[in-house]
Amino acid sequence: MYVAAEGVEHHPLVPIWQELVIGSIAFALLCFVLLKFVMPRMEAMYQARVDAIEGGLKRAEAAQAEANQLLEQYRAQLAEVRTEAARIRDDARADAESIRTEILAKAREESDRIIAAGRESLAVERQTIVRELRAEVGGLAVDLASRIVGESLADEARRKGTVERFLTDLESAGAR
């Protein structure tokens, strides 16, 4: 171990030539084996993984974009549907209003019509009654006159009696 005991003095910066040879051969062997059998597969695997990850990311991005687009679409559709619904509601309200006013107008018209008809029939009836009464009163007047004329005009008492009787007859006729 000891320098003096070894008897061989090595300068540390002077290489031992056998070690140069061994080092070269051993390292060359290591390089040969690993560069031929391992490293190409490692790079290939590396690439495959990068592809897989990047591909996955790309797919995820595409899916995200599609989802966003769909969401946007659904939102647009929803908004459309909402305005449509609002429109329909407004229409319905307007329709209902117009129907109500229409019905009211019709009802009013109908009632007016009925009232008018009532009034008309009333007037006609009155007319008829007046006409009948007129005819009857005329007849009665004639009747009364003929009776009065038929009796002695001088006889006051009888005349009075005649009128009296006429009215009684009239009353009894009315009562009948």
Place this chain on the structure above:
Amino acid sequence: MSGQLVAAEGLPWPPSVGDFYPPDLAGPWVTKFTLMIWLAVGLLIIFFMATYRNPKLVPSKGQWMAESIYGLVRDNIAREQMGKDGIRFAPYFTVLFCFIAVTNLFGVTPGLQISPNSHIAFPIVLAAITYVMYLYIGVRKQGLGRYLKQSLIIPGVPWPMHVLLIPIEFLQNFINRPVTLAVRLFANMFAGHLILLVFTVGGFVMLASDNVFVQVTSVFSFLMAILMAFFEVLVALLQAYVFVTLTANYIGTSLADGH
């Protein structure tokens, strides 16, 4: 004092360069260091073969570990330093990183306790590969003339300055780069081992002292040794990272068009 202590305990004190050269096991070809290199190669081949025999898109734990290392080197070193072009170098960088990291970690592995990279031969091999690689790639990509021009001549400088700058750039790009690459790794591992030796062996030496006060103080030496061992783990990984990052950077400049 130290001589006295060594005599008392028989421990090599103070630690010296000789500690880095244990006796050969069977000649200069089979030593602790060469065996450790084979061990590192074997461990790495087994690890990657086992974890990557049947890779799946959703990885198992082992596969995930192997891929994490690859991913670190690929994205944090190769792509960071060289851009998209760097990715085709990532496999080599990964092997380089793993090899340096494992051999460095031998420095704090119980039973091994020393990194092969504390012998400069191994860092030299690795730095030489980087050197040849970036020169070859530079010349092939740009042609010898353009590559030299790009490496040596800084554009937009008055021509008399080139008398000074060309030798500096030459030294920088063709000599300092590989030398510092090898020496940095070597020196870190060398110094790390030396520090651990100082505190560990020093602790034992203090414990063997006749003085009670010195014996008690050895506790701090051992504590420091433990602390430094953790620090060495950090240095081991950091140096592997630095070596690969600089390699990537050098190759990147060879690939780049102009300054």
